[in-house]
Amino acid sequence: MTRKHFPGLMALVSWLIGLEMILVPVRAQSAQVRLAPATIQVALGQTADVAVEVQDVDALYGVDVSLSFDPNVVEVVDADPNTAGVQMALGTFLDPGFVIRNTADNTAGTLRFAMTQLNPSEPKSGSGPILVIKLRGKHTGTSPITLIDAQLAHRDGVLLAATLSSGTLRFPASTRTSPHRTSHPHTSPCPHTPPPPTPPP
Secondary structure, eight states, rough: OOOHHHHHHHHHHHHHHHHHHHSSSSSSSEEEEEESSSSEOOOOOEEEEEHHHHEEEEEEEEEEEEEOOOOEEEOOOSOOOTSSSOOOOOSSSOOEEEHHHHHHHHEEEEEEEEEEETTTTTOOOEEEEEEEEEEEOSEEEEEEEEEEEEEETTTTSOEOOOOEEEEEEEEOSSOOOOOOOOOOEESSSSSOOOOOOOOOO
């Protein structure tokens, strides 16, 4: 190899090393995104709260979650009637921040929820609900609740590795099944200012 080719080779090696550093995951451990509970049986016309949970996550700051369901069997109940469209409720694991997208399509059977915390909120580690979906049975049958995609991000936007676990919602013909109650607390993703008190006459 002649000397005049050496600088070009070193530049190529440096570029490849830099590319490899970018592609190396920031965290080797994978978090889990799952539905809780994974399987529910609910009477027709009744509602059930299904939480999208993260488990063993490290320094989570933002999420972007997409799910699908059978719109012939189940529908999403609006969590914020004061806002146009059909929304889900923010879980309690992340602090309320900036909601990028919060919409459910009961015709297509899809929903997407994307939000990020804002300063001065700190990144969250551990396990807990990031999203709560209220579902209502329309017809007898079984609907898979499928996690299509879940992107978890650090404060700087770097994505975390995650594995997905979906669930199932069943609506039997019998109407004697009790409504399902969830143990997952949630808060409205779009809080509203209460109206001022009415002055006395």
